[in-house]
Amino acid sequence: MSLLVVDNLRVRLRGVPVLHGVSLKISKGQIYGLAGASGAGKSITAMSIMGLLPPKAQVDGTIHLGRNDLLKKSEKQMCALRGKQIGMVFQEPMSALNPLHPIGKQVAETVRIHENVSRKEAKVRAHHVLTRVGLPPSQISPGRFAHELSGGQRQRVMIAMAMVLKPKLLIADEPSTALDVTAQAQILRLLKSLVRKDGVSLLLITHDLAVMAQMADELAIMRAGKIIESGPTPKLLRHLDHEYSKTLLQSAIMRPLRLPHKVHGTEAVLEAKNITCRYGRKYRTNGHNPPGVVAVDGVSFKIRKGENVGLVGESGCGKSTLLRALLALKAPESGQVLLHGEPFLPNSHKQTKTQRKHIQMVFQDPYSSFNPRHKIARLIAEPFYLQGKISAERRNAAVADMLEKVGLAVDDGNKYPHQFSGGQRQRIAIARALITKPSVVALDEAVSALDVTMRAQILALLGELTDALGVSFLFVSHDLGVVRAICDRVLVMKDGKIVEEGEVGDLFSRPLHPYTQALIAATPDVETALEERELERD
Amino acid sequence: MRARHSSLWLGGALASFALSAAVLSLFWAPYNPEMQNIAGQLQAPSLTHWFGTDHLGRDTLSMTLAGARNSITVALVAVMIGMGVGVPLGLFAAAQRGWVDSLLMRINDLLFAFPALILAILITAIFGPGAINAIIAIGVFNIPVFARLTRGAALSIWAHDYILAARLSGKTALRISWEHILPNLAGLLIVQGSIQFAMGIIAEAGLSYLGLGAQPPASSWGRMLFDAQTMTGFAPWLAIFPGLAILLSVLGFNLLGDGLRDVLDPRQKGHRE
Numbered sequence: 085m086s087l088l089v090v091d092n093l094r095v096r097l098r099g100v101p102v103l104h105g106v107s108l109k110i111s112k113g114q115i116y117g118l119a120g121a122s123g124a125g126k127s128i129t130a131m132s133i134m135g136l137l138p139p140k141a142q143v144d145g146t147i148h149l150g151r152n153d154l155l156k157k158s159e160k161q162m163c164a165l166r167g168k169q170i171g172m173v174f175q176e177p178m179s180a181l182n183p184l185h186p187i188g189k190q191v192a193e194t195v196r197i198h199e200n201v202s203r204k205e206a207k208v209r210a211h212h213v214l215t216r217v218g219l220p221p222s223q224i225s226p227g228r229f230a231h232e233l234s235g236g237q238r239q240r241v242m243i244a245m246a247m248v249l250k251p252k253l254l255i256a257d258e259p260s261t262a263l264d265v266t267a268q269a270q271i272l273r274l275l276k277s278l279v280r281k282d283g284v285s286l287l288l289i290t291h292d293l294a295v296m297a298q299m300a301d302e303l304a305i306m307r308a309g310k311i312i313e314s315g316p317t318p319k320l321l322r323h324l325d326h327e328y329s330k331t332l333l334q335s336a337i338m339r340p341l342r343l344p345h346k347v348h349g350t351e352a353v354l355e356a357k358n359i360t361c362r363y364g365r366k367y368r369t370n371g372h373n374p375p376g377v378v379a380v381d382g383v384s385f386k387i388r389k390g391e392n393v394g395l396v397g398e399s400g401c402g403k404s405t406l407l408r409a410l411l412a413l414k415a416p417e418s419g420q421v422l423l424h425g426e427p428f429l430p431n432s433h434k435q436t437k438t439q440r441k442h443i444q445m446v447f448q449d450p451y452s453s454f455n456p457r458h459k460i461a462r463l464i465a466e467p468f469y470l471q472g473k474i475s476a477e478r479r480n481a482a483v484a485d486m487l488e489k490v491g492l493a494v495d496d497g498n499k500y501p502h503q504f505s506g507g508q509r510q511r512i513a514i515a516r517a518l519i520t521k522p523s524v525v526a527l528d529e530a531v532s533a534l535d536v537t538m539r540a541q542i543l544a545l546l547g548e549l550t551d552a553l554g555v556s557f558l559f560v561s562h563d564l565g566v567v568r569a570i571c572d573r574v575l576v577m578k579d580g581k582i583v584e585e586g587e588v589g590d591l592f593s594r595p596l597h598p599y600t601q602a603l604i605a606a607t608p609d610v611e612t613a614l615e616e617r618e619l620e621r622d
Numbered sequence: 623m624r625a626r627h628s629s630l631w632l633g634g635a636l637a638s639f640a641l642s643a644a645v646l647s648l649f650w651a652p653y654n655p656e657m658q659n660i661a662g663q664l665q666a667p668s669l670t671h672w673f674g675t676d677h678l679g680r681d682t683l684s685m686t687l688a689g690a691r692n693s694i695t696v697a698l699v700a701v702m703i704g705m706g707v708g709v710p711l712g713l714f715a716a717a718q719r720g721w722v723d724s725l726l727m728r729i730n731d732l733l734f735a736f737p738a739l740i741l742a743i744l745i746t747a748i749f750g751p752g753a754i755n756a757i758i759a760i761g762v763f764n765i766p767v768f769a770r771l772t773r774g775a776a777l778s779i780w781a782h783d784y785i786l787a788a789r790l791s792g793k794t795a796l797r798i799s800w801e802h803i804l805p806n807l808a809g810l811l812i813v814q815g816s817i818q819f820a821m822g823i824i825a826e827a828g829l830s831y832l833g834l835g836a837q838p839p840a841s842s843w844g845r846m847l848f849d850a851q852t853m854t855g856f857a858p859w860l861a862i863f864p865g866l867a868i869l870l871s872v873l874g875f876n877l878l879g880d881g882l883r884d885v886l887d888p889r890q891k892g893h894r895e
Contacts, residue, residue, distance in 0.1 A: 436792070444790055445787070447786070449783060452784065454787075455802050466793075
């Protein structure tokens with residue numbers, strides 16, 4: 085029997101239709117996956133079910149939860165249903181938790197709002213559910229605050245808050261997208277075991293088909309406000325009908341985009357020699373100097389010409405600090421960075437300016453990478469400052485050339501950053517990084533803010549560019565799939581140290597360090613997930 | 623649209639009314655504001671003297687117009703001093719961080735600790751009364767306002783990736799402040815400028831009321847209020863018109879500032895474009 089039936093749901097926001105007749109059925113205890121690129125209408129569907137659409141939205145169709153017709157309920161009635169019958173887990177746990185209340189209290193509050201129980205009983209229930217989500221009060225005190233927890237732990241608290249009232253339906257909107265691979269694997273496993281044990285139905289929303297392949301019983305693929313195909317997950321993924329679904333699946337399967345190629349020579353373009361960086365060390369007059377935190381601990385490696393190197397590790401492992409030292413934005417405490425064999429030191433040194441054109445960077449957040457007041461042509465030309473005086477003609481020609489190389493039109497130079505999507509902005513960022521013809525470009529999580537199709541396009545572009553221009557990319561990421569697609573060699577970083585280093589093929593097929601093995605095992609992969617599930621069934 | 627920006631429209635109208643009165647007084651006034659006519663003293667408002675005359679027979683309308691010029695000049699120059707010194711200091715503090723930042727901001731705190739008007743009185747008491755010293759005094763207390771505002775906003779812009787990109791392009795802190803930081807602060811500074819402008823008008827009126835601002839025979843609103851206070855019982859127009867002039871122009875520039883903030887601040891637009 086179906087728990088949730090959505091029939092021909094149509095939604096208009098400010099007069100613009102965003103959902104064109106979405107119908108779906110979720111039976112009791114089922115995990116229903118809703119996949120699609122950003123803007124496909126996944127979240128709007130979830131918000132309609134929760135009754136959280138903006139007040140002026142026009143909604144048609146029916147949504148039944150058991151015998152309740154949700155669209156006919158008043159706001160007050162929906163308030164009672166939300167939490168009690170429908171729980172929700174969001175993508176960003178930090179903004180969904182109140183920073184001023186301890187986590188135990190927040191979970192207990194949820195109970196007391198919906199059920200008439202004593203403070204004491206609410207506390208007992210809260211502790212019980214926190215234990216179930218893997219935060220037993222004996223180890224993680226319920227007196228902690230959200231900022232004292234890791235991203236994965238925060239998401240566990242969110243799940244505890246959603247599950248404590250034993251809802252019939254749980255909606256999880258990109259619950260693991262903001263997390264590291266290992267935390268993601270744990271959260272997904274937790275969600276699955278909880279809903280299976282309690283017989284809760286789960287509506288799982290994510291753009292990542294690899295996650296769906298692991299999790300969903302039934303899968304629907306959305307595009308432009310419609311469900312274009314749906315069916316039992318393993319069967320559907322094996323036999324997709326729509327072209328669009330196939331591209332979505334292709335993007336999720338991270339195939340190596342370029343065959344490992346011969347690296348030009350053995351000359352190191354960038355070399356890190358025994359770099360150590362430390363934070364928070366203070367010199368006090370009383371002689372008690374706190375040692376501070378060692379963020380990077382004696383890291384050495386080389387990048388050769390035309391070689392793509394991946395730097396992999398979880399957040400907090402010291403990747404970003406290392407990157408700042410490599411780019412001479414901050415001096416390391418000890419050790420040396422060599423660029424083309426010469427010491428590369430922070431800005432105050434005269435030589436640094438002439439060296440900077442050899443190394444450039446692409447940032448994670450395509451929205452904060454550009455001065456919103458400048459036009460694209462000016463933004464791309466900014467690194468030309470390093471070349472000294474250059475005629476306007478030569479500069480314009482170089483900008484036009486770069487725009488074409490990254491797949492944009494020459495006219496785009498006259499537009500402003502806000503006129504472009506996230507993926508296009510990342511192309512612009514790549515153009516800016518490449519305009520001085522550098523030998524190394526560092527990409528800091530450059531595709532993790534993009535959705536899968538966009539990500540695949542940008543990776544393909546980078547693959548082409550590295551072969552065409554002979555530039556080396558230093559690809560910093562927590563996502564092994566991305567690194568595998570584009571890199572020749574991989575460095576695995578943990579707690580400020582490089583724990584394993586190797587050619588991409590060797591490292592993925594025969595990882596030596598236990599940490600690398602854990603990372604690889606945690607990375608969602610469509611093929612292995614499907615095989616595992618088919619084995620389970622047999 | 624107009625209803626949403628009503629304070630901008632009202633403020634703009636009042637402020638431009640005050641500005642045009644000041645400009646008008648440069649070329650034309652019904653009478654010479656300094657001309658005394660004892661025979662025609664203390665006339666009530668009439669068709670010949672719209673705002674009446676004072677105890678020396680001077681035309682109150684002409685004096686109010688000349689006072690507008692005085693107030694607006696003082697406030698304008700004082701805002702320019704505050705911006706001219708405060709903004710570079712704030713940019714410098716944000717770019718340098720560390721002990722330079724701390725030192726500049728502690729000096730700022732020190733200036734802030736004095737009530738603005740007391741500080742201005744102190745300065746004019748030391749250097750003697752007069753319009754120029756009033757300008758300097760009001761200008762000096764504008765400096766910390768702009769320095770602190772600029773530093774705070776600049777720090778948040780320094781955190782953006784495009785600043786990092788500019789650093790990777792080898793640009794110095796000075797150049798980054800000029801090219802990237804300052805243009806992004808422009809809206810904020812215009813808003814604060816118009817609010818400080820209103821404060822300047824009040825401060826100038828306060829100083830000249832105490833006899834520390836523009837000296838007679840030059841007209842100023844504060845001085846007119848001072849002269850009028852013993853005569854309000856039988857010649858209320860002497861206090862009403864300069865008082866209204868101060869009230870409306872201060873209200874105008876404050877509303878203009880608020881209105882501009884609503885229009886210029888992207889966070890208030892509801893969605894990011």
